[in-house]
Amino acid sequence: MIEDTSKRRPCVVVVGTGGTIASSAAVSTDFHNYDVSDSVEQILAAVPDAAKLADLRGIQAINVGSHKIDNSILLSLARCVSEVLVDPGTDAVVITHGTDTLEESAYFLHLVLRTTKPVVVVGAMRPARSLSSDGPLNFFNAVVTATTPSSRGMGVLVVANGHVYGARDVMKRDTTSIDAIQGSKFGLLGEVSGNAARFFHSPVQRHTASSEFDINALHELPQVDILFDHQAAGTHLCRASVDAGSEAIVVAGTGNGSLSPGLREGAALARDAGVVFIRASRTGQGIVAPLNSDAELGIITAGSLTPQKARILAMLGIACGKDADQLQQAFNSY
Missing domain, CATH: 3.40.50.40 (Rossmann fold)
Structure with missing residues (x-):
């Protein structure tokens, strides 16, 4: 029997991996010297408005700066997300991630997750409690995107500064600027407007459900x-x-x-x-x-x-x- 999801709030699982979005510095104006300090539950608590959009559940996969992610961690993260997506009660996944190697993890997941459910990767350029931190709004917009019906089947998406990018072509193009995450020639797919993501382009290269790569068949890289x-x-x-x-x-x-x-x-x-x-x-x-x-x-x-x-x-x-x-x-x- 197929569950009727139209009569219930969507369930979004938030997978935490660390990064600047989960970091803090000794001084609120220090945007460069900081450490990963916050759990995924703290990120959820810091953005209560996101819980108005969906039932949110947090999982802490890892908690490191993304420059520390290696092949074994990448495989472990992908298996964690895959297991979450298999659950029929999960409607979408949001992954909080450091921006340094966000583009690599997002593309890996874009290739190995056999799903049409929305998967959204989000990070921040400023620590969680810094002056004008971008993390809370980026996270809120990631949940907005994850709960937008048209996000389904788009592969892995990346949300930053109100824009929605495709995982294949997104890239970090600045060391510390607030708009460091960009879409190159082909990566900008749409933007968040109000409480919905609006798409104007879609990825045409193979990905996720149409990919031949399956995380369950991969043991090492x-x-x-x-x-x-x-x-x-x-x-x-x-x-x-x-x-x-x-x-x-x-x-x-x-x-x-x-x-x-x-x-x-x-x-x-x-x-x-x-x-x-x-x-x-x-x-x-x-x-x-x-x-x-x-x-x-x-x-x-x-x-x-x-x-x-x-x-x-x-x-x-x-x-x-x-x-x-x-x-x-x-x-x-x-």
Whole structure:
């Protein structure tokens, strides 16, 4: 029997992971020196108006700054969220998260959660009790978005400063500015207006319910390194990565993912060692187009994914046993 959810308040599970939104400083005007201090229950208590929108339940998955999140934590977080979503009583999930690596966690969840239920990731640029903290309003808007019916089927969403972004293309583009979270060329999907999120675009690349990746089938993630190309870059960067056991190298290349002579030699070294080599761009946006010379070195192009997002997709593809051709297809589809 299918439950009639129209006659009850939506149930939103809030999964806390830490970050600035759960942090405090010794002085309310110090926006840089602070520590994770608050639990998810404290975040809920600080925004009582959010409870007027839905029945909220908190789960503390982890409580760290997001720069400390590694592959094992990422897998654990995804399993936690997946288990919550399977519960028929859960209508949506909001994840509080640090902004430093929010874009990576959000994209990982966007690829491995088999659901059409709204999943919204939210953070803050200022500590919880600082002067003009952005966390409470961001959190309220995240609950608004999670309870908006049209959020269903949109994949993992990110809410910041009243805007709603798609997880694939959202990125942090400033060190400390209040509007650091932005959507690049393709990421802005809509905005919060009143007590609803209004969407004007939707993600068309594969995600969540249409993704082939399933968190329940993943037990570990391979090592994938990111190298930042620059003038006079040395081949030793690639050699160190190969020697350290990396199964793929993502290069943040110049312009259209252009490779310096040193990293082009590194691509040959990686090919000979059986290590996947992926060209992305350090520019932050735009599509890395394939070149005629890519086939010679077996190079994969990242499309419009940033280097950090390309790393996420490469880890999943390799973990699922994809070869180079299949990996390129994945980069074309996700």
